[in-house]
Amino acid sequence: MKVSFWGVRGSIPAPGPETNRYGGNTSCVTVRTAADDLIIIDMGTGMRALGGALMPTPFGKGAGSAAILLSHAHWDHIQGFPFFPPIFIPGNKFTLHGPGHSNEMLEGILEGQMNPHFSPMHTIKNLGAQITLMPVPHGHSFEVFGVRVRGLSNPHGSTESLAFRLEENGRSFVYASDVGYPASGPSDEILAHYAGADMLLHDCTYSPEDRAARIERGFSSWQDAAEAAVRAKAKHLVMFHYDQDYTDEIVDAMRDRCRAALDELGGQDIALTPAAEGLTLEV
Numbered sequence: 599m600k601v602s603f604w605g606v607r608g609s610i611p612a613p614g615p616e617t618n619r620y621g622g623n624t625s626c627v628t629v630r631t632a633a634d635d636l637i638i639i640d641m642g643t644g645m646r647a648l649g650g651a652l653m654p655t656p657f658g659k660g661a662g663s664a665a666i667l668l669s670h671a672h673w674d675h676i677q678g679f680p681f682f683p684p685i686f687i688p689g690n691k692f693t694l695h696g697p698g699h700s701n702e703m704l705e706g707i708l709e710g711q712m713n714p715h716f717s718p719m720h721t722i723k724n725l726g727a728q729i730t731l732m733p734v735p736h737g738h739s740f741e742v743f744g745v746r747v748r749g750l751s752n753p754h755g756s757t758e759s760l761a762f763r764l765e766e767n768g769r770s771f772v773y774a775s776d777v778g779y780p781a782s783g784p785s786d787e788i789l790a791h792y793a794g795a796d797m798l799l800h801d802c803t804y805s806p807e808d809r810a811a812r813i814e815r816g817f818s819s820w821q822d823a824a825e826a827a828v829r830a831k832a833k834h835l836v837m838f839h840y841d842q843d844y845t846d847e848i849v850d851a852m853r854d855r856c857r858a859a860l861d862e863l864g865g866q867d868i869a870l871t872p873a874a875e876g877l878t879l880e881v
Contacts, residue, residue, distance in 0.1 A: 599745075599766055599881040600630040601797065601836075605644020606873040608776070608803050608817070609674050612842040619846040621875025623647070624674035625775060625839060627799070632767055635743035636664040639762065639773050644875065645678030652684050660689025660727075665742040667734075667749075668696030669775055670759040671707040679708070680717055690727035695740065695749070697760055698733040705731055734760060750791045752777035752784075755816025763791055771881045772798045772832070775839045778809075778816035784826050792830035797881045799873065800826060802837040805852060820856035828865040835860065836879070837872040 605623030613622035624642030631637065638648070656662045662684055669675060684690050698704040705722070708731075712721050722729060732740070734749040741747065746765045751758040754776045761774040772795040784792070792798055803809070803817035818826075820837060827835040837856060840849050853872045860868050871879060 599632070599764065599769060599771055600878055601771060601799075601881060602628045602630070602878040603644075603873045603875055604628065604648045605640075605642045605678070606838055606840060606875060607642075607674070607842055608801075608839040610842045611643045611674075616845040616847075619874060620840065620849050620872065622842075623875060624677065625669075626678060627773065629745075629764060629771065631743050631745055633743065636662075637742055637745065637764070638664055638666045640669055640675045640775070641666065641679040641682070642674050642676070643678045643681075646681040647875075648678075649682040649684055657684040657687065657690055660687045662687075662689075663691045664693075666692055666694040666696075667747065667762050667773070668694060668760075669762070669773070670697055670754065670757065671710075672757075672776070673711070675776075676708070676711055680712070685725045685727045685729070688726040691730075692727055693730045693732060693742075695732045695734050695742075695747070697751075697758070701731045701733060704733050748791070750788060752788060753780070753816060754778060755814060757816075761788065761791060763795070769881045770795045770797075774799060774826075775801045776816070777801050777818055778813070779818065779822060779826075783822070784829070789826070789830050792826060792832060795830065795832045795834075797834045797836060797879065798827050798830065798832035799836040799838050801839045802852060802856070802872075803839050803841050805855075808841070820852045821859055824856050824859040824863060824865065827868055828860065828863040832868060834869040834871065834879075835865075837870070
């Protein structure tokens with residue numbers, strides 16, 4: 599699997615000279631399977647650039663097919679959807695797997711942002727592509743393009759966010775953004791979900807100091823991510839979902855502190871990468 603990053607920020611886009619190196623778009627990640635099939639994880643503003651990159655491919659001619667995994671429906675994870683050109687082209691097919699216990703619940707979540715007060719498109723039914731909605735209850739497993747996927751709910755402030763584990767050809771990638779653990783840390787069930795991951799992408803919204811001051815927002819610090827990676831025996835930790843007010847230099851400092859924490863916790867063999875727009879990593 600090849601993992602590419604199109605948006606790595608949290609809460610709100612933060613473009614500008616101080617965020618150029620890591621990027622200012624909100625959450626959007628793609629996974630290319632061994633057969634080059636496309637899985638999109640979250641639909642933040644990074645999805646707009648992804649759509650542009652797909653237009654010269656079969657998606658620009660109405661012959662594209664992709665799966666979308668939606669962790670939750672906060673604005674920074676869905677705001678790119680109406681600005682994703684391939685969804686307007688008849689013939690393209692998207693299957694969207696997201697939170698909810700029924701198609702109606704998931705459709706209602708997405709229709710909310712299409713309300714005429716927020717969007718000129720009014721409804722997802724006005725889009726040209728075929729969009730199939732599939733709810734993902736806690737613990738549900740399913741298959742996408744030969745990749746085994748399992749979604750497990752993590753605490754995220756007053757709501758929850760799905761953490762996805764993708765497995766193909768004996769390799770595993772875990773996407774765990776937007777999570778705020780209790781003081782005891784990840785549950786045993788969540789640690790089993792992360793266990794032995796070849797790559798663990800983990801929420802690193804805050805420094806430990808800022809997280810302590812904003813605990814109710816339901817995000818992690820780089821310290822939380824390091825501890826989760828070590829406890830789960832992950833092989834590669836990827837930092838993700840940086841606070842919109844953090845400059846590139848602050849993220850650099852977070853990377854250095856996270857590396858030191860991994861080493862102190864016994865995770866010297868765990869690779870560490872801070873996610874950045876335009877970066878592609880192989881699992």
